[in-house]
Amino acid sequence: MSDEWKRLAAERAVEDVMPGMKLGIGTGSTAEHFVKALGARVRDGLDVIGVPTSERTRELALSEGIQLTTLEAEPQLDLTVDGADELDPSLVLIKGGGGALLREKIVAAASKRMIVIADASKVVDVLGAFALPIEVMPFGLAATWNAIEAALAENGLSGDLVLRGGKDHPFVTDGGHYIIDAALGRIEHPACLAEDLAAIPGVVEHGLFIGLADKAYVAGADGVLVVEATAQDAEN
Known part of the structure; x- marks a missing residue:
């Protein structure tokens, strides 16, 4: 249905x-x-x-x-x-x-x-069961990846980070960027996470609206x- x-x-x-x-x-x-x-x-x-x-x-x-x-x-x-x-x-x-x-x-x-x-099915009490997309620049990907992991830890979050499409054939957005999908489970304080992700050089945008x-x-x-x-x- x-x-x-x-x-x-x-x-x-x-x-x-x-x-x-x-x-x-x-x-x-x-x-x-x-x-x-x-x-x-x-x-x-x-x-x-x-x-x-x-x-x-x-x-x-x-x-x-x-x-x-x-x-x-x-x-x-x-x-x-x-x-x-x-x-x-x-x-x-x-x-x-x-x-x-x-x-x-x-x-x-x-x-x-x-x-x-x-x-x-899209309505949830707490966000995070759906992996959070984070759009990033291809340049400096490893450094951006590390900074994202640090920001998640600062917010008490952990979970697998996956480069969409894989490193051999990464998904490329209409803007020419990559997407990292963060499987976080529960995002209790999305506004704090959004602010910290937006401050990372190399992060173009994140999927928290x-x-x-x-x-x-x-x-x-x-x-x-x-x-x-x-x-x-x-x-x-």
């Missing part, structure tokens, strides 16, 4: 899209359902323009007839709709399973609002649940 739930969440989010909006369009299997549902509305006459967060999303959006632009042309967006690999009750997210976390975070930060679409999402549509056996961030969540 997971794919059906993803579709239901995506279709609910499309209802929030108003004529004339400038949209950030996410990446991943759930976001693809959103692109297809948005394309259907565009073909029915909805006038919007989108900024895709990956080359894959760009190609799908164009095939659906959605008009696209860039953040250079439209540096402030009305709304971003994207999926998540994990989300907690405060709408703190882990993203980056699809490898587009840098562009996804740039686009989300340029938007007035962000809506997350997900199936119920904090204070960006203000609403989520989570679909499951009981239908689509609406989760909204509170002012306190945003402060944390």
Whole structure:
């Protein structure tokens, strides 16, 4: 049922899209359902323009007839709709399973609002069961790796670090970077970890999205649940 739930969440989010909006369009299997549902509305006459967060999303959006632009042309967006690999009750997210976390975070930060679409399996009490993606420069990889391990230890965290794709054929992001996936189990204090990772030279971005999402549509056996961030969540 997971794919059906993803579709239901995506279709609910499309209802929030108003004529004339400038949209950030996410990446991943759930976001693809959103692109297809948005394309259907565009073909029915909805006038919007989108900024895709990956080359894959760009190609799908164009095939659906959605008009696209860039953040250079439209540096402030009305709304971003994207999926998540994990989300907690405060709408703190882990993203980056699809490898587009840098562009996804740039686009989300340029938007007035962000809506997350997900199936119920993505909701957790504490983040970390999904390995945290950390996007890094290829240059100086060993030094960056050591610094990441030290930052994890400072935060009382441990777990396997894996170079996505392996050292012989590493996965390369649209920005030309590598991704280290950190299997941490439980991230009790994501804001502290996010700050420490961001301070490491060589770390381009990490998959902790904090204070960006203000609403989520989570679909499951009981239908689509609406989760909204509170002012306190945003402060944390």
